[in-house]
């Protein structure tokens with residue numbers, strides 16, 4: 001007996017638009033221009049790329065950059081197995097060969113030598129030279145390079161160099177407007193309107209605090225996590241303490257101050 005397989009199109013991940021970023025991204029894709037997404041952590045950059053890749057029907061290859069990430073990690077390396085060496089494409093080379101969207105999350109974290117491979121890919125050449133194999137890959141029209149970074153981190157050394165950033169179309173993200181954020185919380189956690197409204201109010205109160213001890217304030221991600229814990233049955237204060245307050249600070253006094261804001265909101 002034969003089984004018929006149905007190949008339905010993969011679902012497009014939910015993304016609530018903040019402005020005109022979807023259209024902007026589509027135009028950048030059509031024009032074969034790379035994109036730079038900047039904004040605080042947890043404000044929807046990754047979800048946006050997932051959404052756009054699905055909408056454009058392109059595979060997505062994501063790399064979370066860290067301070068040990070080298071050009072070889074992106075491009076590839078020879079691996080030794082069974083006595084012979086075999087070339088192994090890194091995620092960037094794979095994306096160029098297959099015409100995927102390659103998303104380098106927190107690109108400023110990566111080692112400086114990565115800019116050498118990003119430059120020729122990010123300008124009109126759209127080429128990836130693979131020194132070790134002697135190949136020069138020409139990116140197909142469907143390939144797109146997308147990088148993100150968080151301009152909030154106060155590390156001068158880690159700012160993007162002008163020569164790098166000027167090759168990208170910049171899309172600016174921030175925490176969504178209250179009505180959009182409420183919609184996101186409902187969609188992502190199954191929270192009712194009342195709970196979502198409270199969490200959004202709590203977020204605006206917390207975001208008004210300008211505390212020296214806080215590197216970052218509450219993100220949409222943290223609100224969604226708190227909502228999920230509450231929807232799954234945890235008391236509101238316990239959930240907000242774990243998902244928001246203690247996620248934002250290690251300092252006991254700061255935590256107490258944040259907790260006061262939570263108590264006032266619930």
Ligand code: ADP
Pocket residue numbers: 014015016017018040041042043044045046047048176184188220221224
């Ligand atoms: P970033 O990449 O900016 O750190 P993410 O894209 O990972 O942030 O967002 C974290 C979570 O917040 C997502 O998993 C999703 O649940 C929620 N989220 C944030 N913004 C949006 C949005 N605009 N639409 C849908 N979900 C969002």
